Amino acid sequence: MTLVEVKNLGKSYNAQTRVLKDVSFEVEAGEFVSIIGLSGAGKSTLLRCINRMVEIDEGNVIFDGLDVGSLNKQELRKMRTNIGMIFQHYNLVPRLSVIENVLHGRLGYKTTLQGVFNRFTELEKEHAFFLLEKLGIADHAYKRCDQLSGGQQQRVGIARSLIQEPKLVLCDEPIASLDPNSSEIIMDYLKSITKELNIACIVNLHQVEIACSYSDRIIGLSKGNVVFDGPSFMLTSAHTDEIYGTKTVETRKLVTV
Numbered sequence: 556m557t558l559v560e561v562k563n564l565g566k567s568y569n570a571q572t573r574v575l576k577d578v579s580f581e582v583e584a585g586e587f588v589s590i591i592g593l594s595g596a597g598k599s600t601l602l603r604c605i606n607r608m609v610e611i612d613e614g615n616v617i618f619d620g621l622d623v624g625s626l627n628k629q630e631l632r633k634m635r636t637n638i639g640m641i642f643q644h645y646n647l648v649p650r651l652s653v654i655e656n657v658l659h660g661r662l663g664y665k666t667t668l669q670g671v672f673n674r675f676t677e678l679e680k681e682h683a684f685f686l687l688e689k690l691g692i693a694d695h696a697y698k699r700c701d702q703l704s705g706g707q708q709q710r711v712g713i714a715r716s717l718i719q720e721p722k723l724v725l726c727d728e729p730i731a732s733l734d735p736n737s738s739e740i741i742m743d744y745l746k747s748i749t750k751e752l753n754i755a756c757i758v759n760l761h762q763v764e765i766a767c768s769y770s771d772r773i774i775g776l777s778k779g780n781v782v783f784d785g786p787s788f789m790l791t792s793a794h795t796d797e798i799y800g801t802k803t804v805e806t807r808k809l810v811t812v
């Protein structure tokens with residue numbers, strides 16, 4: 556079933572530059588898709604158009620049957636409860652505990668008053684513990700988030716997005732601040748939850764090798780255009796040359812770190 560449909564999407568932040576140009580693709584439930592491209596290619600902008608963290612200028616994004624660009628504030632808030640977001644720098648509240656940060660993922664379902672007073676149900680608390688257990692960090696539930704390693708903080712970020720019970724998770728360079736070992740753990744979790752929960756996961760990545768080994772599909776962006784869209788095993792060095800605009804693996808490694 557098609558969950559996300561991006562149709563002829565265009566985005567400009569100013570009159571001089573079109574950051575996204577006629578971008579079209581579809582993502583199914585259960586699909587793990589990586590978006591790769593040079594810095595400035597438009598990867599973050601694309602993710603942010605999907606949940607309308609930035610406004611859509613041209614074309615449409617259809618999420619779960621809804622035309623994202625035409626939703627009013629209330630409809631948009633409701634739609635966003637179905638979309639988890641994971642960030643490079645985790646976006647946690649450092650002075651709050653792990654469990655409190657996870658529960659923040661439920662705020663989209665609360666009234667302002669319930670949110671202000673942190674009113675969470677027993678069921679929500681149990682769910683938060685279940686997720687922490689699943690992600691191997693239940694022992695840290697009452698620690699402040701800033702006492703955790705980067706990899707552990709990213710696992711809190713994943714738990715916070717999963718407690719929303721999303722249909723889609725958008726990950727903006729989730730492993731860019733992590734060492735190889737922690738990166739592998741995070742990618743393993745993202746991949747397994749996508750399959751287990753039959754949700755879709757769209758991940759912006761700088762590391763081509765990791766994108767290839769984890770993704771069902773890769774979308775290559777170059778200067779705001781989709782220049783590759785296909786199964787990861789079909790991505791050849793000619794495609795990566797086009798995406799990164801460089802011929803040698805060594806140079807590519809240099810431009811993608």
Ligand SMILES: Nc1ncnc2c1ncn2[C@@H]1O[C@H](COP(=O)(O)OP(=O)(O)OP(=O)(O)O)[C@@H](O)[C@H]1O
Binds near residue numbers: 598
């Ligand atoms: N809020 C903004 N206002 C103006 N220009 C912006 C804004 N956000 C991004 N841009 C510009 O849009 C272009 C694409 O940026 P974007 O962050 O989407 O690229 P990216 O591929 O995610 O890059 P990176 O890998 O470095 O995060 C860049 O030229 C950037 O400077």
